[in-house]
Amino acid sequence: MGVSEELFERAKLVMPGGVNSPVRAYRAVNMAPRFIARADGPFVWDEEGSRYIDYVCSWGPMILGHNHPAIREAVEQAVKDGLSFGAPTRREVEIAELMTGCVPNIEMVRMVNSGTEAVMSAIRLARGATGRDELIKFEGCYHGHSDSLLVNAGSSALAGGCPSSAGVPEDIARHTLTAQFNDLASVESLLDAHPGAVAAVIVEPVAANMGVIGPDKGFLEGLRALCDKHGALLIFDEVITGFRLGLGGAQEYYGVRADIVTFGKIIGGGMPVGAYCASRSLMEQVAPCGPVYQAGTLSGNPVAMAAGLAQLRYLRDNPQVYTEIDAMAKKLADSMRASAEKHGIPVAINRVGSLLSPFFAPTEVTAFVDAKGSDAQRYAKYFAEMLRRGIALAPAQFEAMFVSAAHTDKLIDETASAFDAALAAL
Ligand SMILES: Cc1ncc(COP(=O)(O)O)c(C=O)c1O
Structure with missing residues (x-):
């Protein structure tokens, strides 16, 4: 052995x-x-x-x-200054400035500790801002393991044969409606069937948790138009595509505007980081500015921010x-x-x-x-x-x-x- x-x-x-x-x-x-x-x-x-x-x-x-030496050195420096303070730090400002400078249509950033947390919080924000409860996701898309999103999910949930998890109350799961990726009609019929009730449509702009499937021409544009028509927010889950398809992510790559964008993975440079981002008016719905509560002991952790900032700076400069x-x-x-x-x-x-x-x-x-x-x-x-x-x-x-x-x-x-x-x- x-x-x-x-x-x-x-x-x-x-x-x-x-x-x-x-x-x-x-x-x-x-x-x-x-x-x-x-x-x-x-x-x-x-x-x-x-x-x-x-x-x-x-x-x-x-x-x-x-x-990568640029990231390793930034982390080594940050470690010397202390692992966690539970207080605001310079690097959090710098990474938020960098992200809002690179990514279209986002003016403010809230850092969290994983992609799961980013998406879960983005959905709370969408529900809080619209006063609606229903959510549309796509079969085979994966958005982390929070209750609302473990419905017909992709990635290891799919490979493991449990795309909808045990332990998610039916009362929660019923608010997650499932459409088919690259099929606008499936989205439209859900929106029509739940008039005025859908808070958001969430999509991986490039589906990468059922294997990689790109959006057909017009699919993302069509989602934008349907969301506008029905007063729902469009969430791009860019945990994979963010800073991978380019500095501006899928919004820039495909030229389609999202209302809320979630990040993870690359923005942490290998440390546990996620973020959700949107316009100022939406993000000011989040505590302490607004009524949507979300917090984290280790959010914006100084060592994690050092790693993410070093990686994003390197990408911006190269x-x-x-x-x-x-x-x-x-x-x-x-x-x-x-x-x-x-x-x-x-x-x-x-x-x-x-x-x-x-x-x-x-x-x-x-x-x-x-x-x-x-x-x-x-x-x-x-x-x-x-x-x-x-x-x-x-x-x-x-x-x-x-x-x-x-x-x-x-x-x-x-x-x-x-x-x-x-x-x-x-
Ligand atoms: C598109 C997408 N969203 C969200 C997540 C969840 O991120 P995490 O595993 O950091 O919680 C993943 C994880 O692979 C992902 O691919």
């Missing part, structure tokens, strides 16, 4: 499934997880000392790769990062498509910017129903073949691959060769 297997046996005795977040347990790929000992640049090393080219990238935050990671992701996606064709294996390769995912599906994947039609067992075999070849991927079909600025053309070529060999071995 290897070190990772031994640790996993111990872990299972003291943590549910041996992990602190379900997808890490590798259940969707029927293996024991690798325990990671350290990471640097594009690589992670497991407890056995094996090195992998990493496309998990901590599920998105590590857009500059692991252990915008070529985006063209580079997009080009690498395109190169990888193109080679993967060519390999799939060569081997005659039906794989749909979806890519938006530096996010991509292969679906072992017989059709194009543009909707949740297509994603669900993919062969998860085949993905599991493919995952194991890639891992054996030193490539660390998300251990489930319904997740994204993240390309970082620490990847290189040479590593992309190595990954493409591994993909080709893995397909040949399936």
